[in-house]
Amino acid sequence: MNGPEIHLTFAPELRLFAAPERRQGPTKAVTDGSSSLGHVVESMGVPLTEVGRLLVDGREMPVSHVPRAGETVEVCGVVRPQRVPGAPLRFLLDVHLGTLARRLRLLGVDAAYESEDIGDPGLATRSAAERRVLLSRDRGLLRRREIWAGAYVYSDRPDEQLRDVLGRFAPELAPWTRCTACNGPLRDADKQSVGARLEHGTQRTYDVFAQCADCQRVYWRGAHHARLEAIVDDALREFGDAAA
Known part of the structure; x- marks a missing residue:
């Protein structure tokens, strides 16, 4: 120049x-x-x-x-919390942010995730088509003009990434309502209806279940529940009223 x-x-x-x-x-x-x-x-x-x-x-x-x-x-x-006008607040995460995607879903946040690398053009196109905020640590991807909206994820640590996104966008939290595997909605399920999908020990030990309406995955309060509950409790304590 x-x-x-x-x-x-x-x-x-x-x-x-x-x-x-x-x-x-x-x-x-x-x-x-x-x-x-x-x-x-x-x-x-x-x-x-x-x-x-x-x-x-x-x-x-x-x-x-x-x-x-x-x-x-x-x-x-950007001013925090950042308001994204014109559409329900939904996210799209690139292939490197799988743990963050699962944690957002755990909190009931609509977080689509590409488990395979579909390339920058594919991500930008999906962001625009579905009006999702694209989350990435790839600066070049965030410079693509066709994305609907985007945000840089500043940390490479999942705990800090989650706090960053929740603090920046203040999404409404509804824990335990989304499938952490596919982002679909969870529904209460009785033991008899999901019994064929359970190990014998699980059938004998647990009575309360939920099932994804999209991928049919079954959830119960198993061995990892305490760790997940701690993530939920921490998020609700710090950000539960952020969207109010």
């Missing part, structure tokens, strides 16, 4: 996307005189899904603004 020089300051949470030499304080950028401010910000490594307000010399401007020489730009992060 060989055009107007501008000065940018990134919100602290956005600095991890920038090159190391651009992470401390204001940074200079030379534009081409025709590209939008959104394009300039993305060229610095910051996905627009993570950007909130853009303040140009103190005034809020759209991403389509074409920077002029000497302008000072403050790039703010």
Whole structure:
């Protein structure tokens, strides 16, 4: 680029996307005189899904603004909780976020998940077709224009990932209502109707069951229930009233 020089300051949470030499304080950028401010910000490594307000010399401007020489730009992060207008809040997770998908489903959050790598175009197309917020740690994927909405998952640890998504989007929680395997709705089931799907020991030990209406998987309070219940209790304690 060989055009107007501008000065940018990134919100602290956005600095991890920038090159190391651009992470401390204001940074200079030379534009081409025709590209939008959104394009300039993305060229610095910051996905627009993570950007909130853009303040140009103190005034809020759209991403389509074409920077002029000497302008000072403050790039703010998204405001939390982030509201996604125009559709019920639903998510789509890429192939690397399987544990997060299962935990969201455990909490009753609609979380579609691609267990096979269908590629960035396939994920972006599904996000748009189903109007789902695409969750990913792939910055390039989040820059695709065809996605309906997206969000970067900042941590690689499932506990922190869950807190990040719940804190950012404040989805309504309804624990124990979704299949953690396929995202389908759970229904109460009597032992007789699901007996053929149970091991003999399970039939003898448990009396309360639920079954997925889509994949027919059967659930009961087995050996892992205490661990799952702890995840649910922690989420409800911290985020149970977030969507109210």
